[in-house]
Amino acid sequence: MPLVKQGRITTDLFVHVADGAELPGDGAVLVTAERFLADPEALLRRPGKLGVLWPNNRSLDDLVPHLDRLASVALVFPTFRDGRAYSQARLLRERYGYDGELRATGQILRDQFVFMTRAGFDAFEVKKDADADAFAQTMKRYSVFYQPTGDGRVTALNRRMQLRHSESAGQ
Amino acid sequence: MYAYDELDRTLINERVSEFRDQVKRRLSGELTEDEFKILRLQNGVYLQLHAYMFRVAIPYGTLSSKQLRRLAHVARRYDRGYGHFTTRQNIQFNWIKLAELPDALSDLAEVGIHAMQTSGNNMRNVTSDQWAGVAPGEIEDPRIWSELIRQHTTLHPEFSFLPRKFKIAITAAEHDRAAIKIHDIGLRLHKNGDGETGFEVLVGGGLGRTPFIAKTIKPFVPGRDILSYIEAILRVYNQYGRRDNIYKARIKILVHELGIEKFAKEVEEEWKAMGDVGLTLDHAAIEEVRSRFSYPAYEKLPHMPDELKQAAHDPLFERWRKNSVSAHKVQGYSIVTLSLKPVGGPPGDATAEQMDAVADLADKYSFGEIRVGHEQNLALPHVAKRDLPLLFKALDRLGLATPNVNLVTDIIACPGLDYCSLANARSIPIAQELTRRFANHDTADLIGRLHINISGCINACGHHHVGHIGILGVEKNGEEFYQITIGGRADENAQLGTLIGPAVPYAEVADVIEDIVEAYLALRDRPEELFVDTVKRLGVEPIRERVYATR
Numbered sequence A: 001m002p003l004v005k006q007g008r009i010t011t012d013l014f015v016h017v018a019d020g021a022e023l024p025g026d027g028a029v030l031v032t033a034e035r036f037l038a039d040p041e042a043l044l045r046r047p048g049k050l051g052v053l054w055p056n057n058r059s060l061d062d063l064v065p066h067l068d069r070l071a072s073v074a075l076v077f078p079t080f081r082d083g084r085a086y087s088q089a090r091l092l093r094e095r096y097g098y099d100g101e102l103r104a105t106g107q108i109l110r111d112q113f114v115f116m117t118r119a120g121f122d123a124f125e126v127k128k129d130a131d132a133d134a135f136a137q138t139m140k141r142y143s144v145f146y147q148p149t150g151d152g153r154v155t156a157l158n159r160r161m162q163l164r165h166s167e168s169a170g171q
Numbered sequence B: 001m002y003a004y005d006e007l008d009r010t011l012i013n014e015r016v017s018e019f020r021d022q023v024k025r026r027l028s029g030e031l032t033e034d035e036f037k038i039l040r041l042q043n044g045v046y047l048q049l050h051a052y053m054f055r056v057a058i059p060y061g062t063l064s065s066k067q068l069r070r071l072a073h074v075a076r077r078y079d080r081g082y083g084h085f086t087t088r089q090n091i092q093f094n095w096i097k098l099a100e101l102p103d104a105l106s107d108l109a110e111v112g113i114h115a116m117q118t119s120g121n122n123m124r125n126v127t128s129d130q131w132a133g134v135a136p137g138e139i140e141d142p143r144i145w146s147e148l149i150r151q152h153t154t155l156h157p158e159f160s161f162l163p164r165k166f167k168i169a170i171t172a173a174e175h176d177r178a179a180i181k182i183h184d185i186g187l188r189l190h191k192n193g194d195g196e197t198g199f200e201v202l203v204g205g206g207l208g209r210t211p212f213i214a215k216t217i218k219p220f221v222p223g224r225d226i227l228s229y230i231e232a233i234l235r236v237y238n239q240y241g242r243r244d245n246i247y248k249a250r251i252k253i254l255v256h257e258l259g260i261e262k263f264a265k266e267v268e269e270e271w272k273a274m275g276d277v278g279l280t281l282d283h284a285a286i287e288e289v290r291s292r293f294s295y296p297a298y299e300k301l302p303h304m305p306d307e308l309k310q311a312a313h314d315p316l317f318e319r320w321r322k323n324s325v326s327a328h329k330v331q332g333y334s335i336v337t338l339s340l341k342p343v344g345g346p347p348g349d350a351t352a353e354q355m356d357a358v359a360d361l362a363d364k365y366s367f368g369e370i371r372v373g374h375e376q377n378l379a380l381p382h383v384a385k386r387d388l389p390l391l392f393k394a395l396d397r398l399g400l401a402t403p404n405v406n407l408v409t410d411i412i413a414c415p416g417l418d419y420c421s422l423a424n425a426r427s428i429p430i431a432q433e434l435t436r437r438f439a440n441h442d443t444a445d446l447i448g449r450l451h452i453n454i455s456g457c458i459n460a461c462g463h464h465h466v467g468h469i470g471i472l473g474v475e476k477n478g479e480e481f482y483q484i485t486i487g488g489r490a491d492e493n494a495q496l497g498t499l500i501g502p503a504v505p506y507a508e509v510a511d512v513i514e515d516i517v518e519a520y521l522a523l524r525d526r527p528e529e530l531f532v533d534t535v536k537r538l539g540v541e542p543i544r545e546r547v548y549a550t551r
Helices: A033-038 A042-043 A064-069 A085-096 A110-119 A130-133 A135-137 A155-170 B006-027 B031-041 B066-076 B098-109 B142-153 B225-240 B251-258 B258-272 B283-290 B305-309 B315-324 B352-365 B385-398 B430-436 B442-447 B506-522 B531-538 B540-550
Strands: A003-005 A008-010 A029-032 A050-054 A070-077 A101-106 A121-123 B045-047 B052-057 B063-065 B084-085 B090-096 B169-170 B185-191 B197-203 B214-223 B326-328 B335-339 B349-351 B368-370 B379-384 B450-457 B469-475 B477-486
Touching: A003 A070, A008 A135, A029 A033, A033 A042, A033 A050, A033 A064, A042 A064, A042 A101, A042 B197, A064 B506, A070 A085, A070 B185, A085 A110, A085 B385, A110 A135, A121 B225, A130 A135, A130 B197, A130 B315, A135 B225, A155 B006, A155 B283, A155 B305, B006 B098, B031 B326, B052 B098, B066 B084, B066 B098, B066 B214, B066 B352, B066 B368, B084 B352, B090 B098, B142 B185, B142 B225, B142 B283, B197 B225, B197 B430, B214 B225, B214 B258, B214 B315, B225 B251, B225 B258, B225 B352, B283 B335, B305 B385, B315 B326, B315 B335, B315 B385, B315 B442, B335 B385, B349 B477, B352 B379, B430 B450, B442 B506, B469 B506, B477 B506
Parallel strands: A029 A050, A050 A070, A070 A101, A101 A121, B169 B185, B450 B469
Antiparallel strands: A003 A008, A003 A121, B045 B052, B052 B090, B063 B368, B084 B090, B084 B349, B185 B197, B197 B214, B326 B335, B335 B379, B368 B379, B469 B477
8 A cells, every 4th residue: 555745655664563463673663542542651662653543533632642752643534435534633733733744544545635635634545556646646636725724725715815915005 | 696706716627627537537447436426426416216416506596697508508418408406506407427527517617606515425505595685684695604604615624524414504684595494504694782793503403314403502603703613513523423324424413412502512612722723704804705796786766667557457467476576675676586386397497498598587687697595496686676577478488487486386396206216205296296286376375375395205305394284205015105294394483394194195195285275274263374373373183183084
C-alpha cells in the first residue's frame, strides 16, 4: 500500500506493530491506542519515533496530553463513507495545535484527498496505486473553497471581500 | 436572483470535471460499483428500477428563465422530454444514461446549476420559502442566509461523509412554507428584543420510518454566528450519530436518544470550545452576499387595475385568481402559483415544452424569475396584477392553470413503485385516481384547504406523516396495501398524522379517501373550518366510525 507524503509517494518509515507483537528495538513504529495508553511513558522512552493509531470512535481526550511527543497520529477510515476522522483531524490541528504527521489510513481513495488535506491530513496510506500516482493531479482539482479550515486556503468569501476592497481603494 | 460570480462558476465546473473522472473510472472498471455508488450519490445520481435517476439542485427554489430553459434542454436531450419537481426544491430526471451524465452536468454548469449534494450522506440542498423576498411581512429575505449556508455546506471538508443525509430549511415568514419542523435543522429567522436579526434553531425533525417533529435547540442565535453554530451541531452529529444502523443514523435519533437538553448541552460546549475559527459573519460579509441578489425594478402600480376589474366577469379567471394568486409585498403585484397537478396527471411533472413556455412567461411577466416550492408546484413571483388575465390565458393553454392549489387534488406524491427501487407500492396512480375523483372544482372549493400526501414506502419521500391526509404504501403478502393517517401538518404547527384504521388494498384507497372527506364535510363546524382543524377538534374517532362503519 503506497504512502503519499508531502505530495509524493514515499517510503513508509513507520512499521505498524500489532497488539501483542514484539516491538522492534529501534526505528519508527505505529502502535494502537490501546497499547499506547497501557504505558505511554515506556513507549515514548524507546529510541525511534512513535506514532499512534487512533480509532475514530474514541474521544481525543486521552491522546491530547501526549501530542507534542508523538511523531505521527494515524486516523482511521474503516470505509470511506465513515467520516468521523475528518472531525478528529480538524480538532487535532485546529484546536489542539498538533503539528506532527497526521496520517489517513483505511479505505483511502483519490476522491477524498482534497477533503482530507483541508481537514489537516498530510500523509495518506492509499489503497490503490493508481490513486497514489494521481495525488498531485487530484490536488489541483479544486481552486475555490467555501469553508475556512486550518489549512489556510483563502475562502471564496474572503477573496470576494479582498477584491471589493482593492476595487474601492483604486477608485 | 443570486448572481453566480467567477468563483462560484469555477467551483461548479471543477466539480463537473471531478465527476467526469469518477464516471470514467467506473466505466473502465477502476472503481467498483460499491465505491462508485457513494461517489455518484454525492452528485445526485441514483440507480432506480429502470435506469439512473439524476437529481438536480434548485437551491432555495429560485430559478432564472435561462436556467429553466436549460433544464428543459436536459429533459429533451438526455431524458424523455420531462422532469419531475420534488418536495425538496430539486428536479429529477428519470431516464439518464450514465455515460451522458457528465455532459448533462456540463450543460447545466453553464447556467450555474449543479447536482452537488442532492443525495448521499452529506448536507443536502438548502431549501427555503418559495415566496422568499416577495411574501408580505417577512423579517428579511431568507435567501441571503440560504445562500450563505449553501456555500458553507458545499463540498464541506469535514461533513461530506456524515452518518446519514442532512437537510436544512429556512423560513422568514410567520407562515412556514418551508416545512422547517421536518428537517434535520430548521431555521426560523426572527428579531430578538434588541431588534437584532437571528435564528430560532430547531433540530432533529424528519420523517422516514421514525418520524419526529424538530425541537428548538436554541431560541436565538444571532445571524453572525449561524455558520459556527451549524458547524457545532454537525460536529457533534458527525462524531456521535449512529453508524451501525442506517435506520437509526439520522440526527433525529441522536437527539431522541440523548434528549434535547443533553444534545443542546453537547452542542453548546462544542460551540464555546470552537472559539474564533473564521466563521463569524460580519456585516461586510453578509452585505457581500446580499449585494449579489438583484431585485426587480417594480413599477408604481395601482392596487386594482382596470384589466383585473374587467376580467372579474370571467368566472374561470376569477376561480383561478382566487385559488392561485397570492398577495405580494409590493402594491400592484402578485405571486402566481402554477399548479403541476393537472387532473389525471402525475404530481410535479413538467414537460420540456412546459418548462420552455414558463421560462418565456417569466421573461414576459415575472422579471425572468421562477420559484419551485416543496408542494411540487412552480410560482412566478413578481406578476403585475394588470397582466394576470393574459397570464391566465397563457397558463391555461399550457395546462398550468388548474385552480387546485392547496386543495384536495394538489397532491404531494413520491415517484413510488413506478420508478423507485425502494418503493413497496405505487404512489402516482393513486394520486391520479384521486384527482379524477375530485375533478369537479366546485366540490374541491367546497372542501377547502386539504393536503393529501402519498409515499410509496416507509422512507416517506411523499411526507405522508404530515399530510392532512397521509397515504403510505406497504406490501402485504405480495400485494399493495395503504395505511391512511389524518390530522398531520407540515407548517408552523407541524404535527404527525394519526392512523385512522387498518390498511386497505390498492383498489379501495380512493373510496376510503372519498369517505373521509365526506365524513369531514358532515362533521365540520362551519364551512371555514379546515379539514385539519376538524380533526384537531374532534379527534380521529368520529371520522373513523363513519369511514369504517360499513367496511
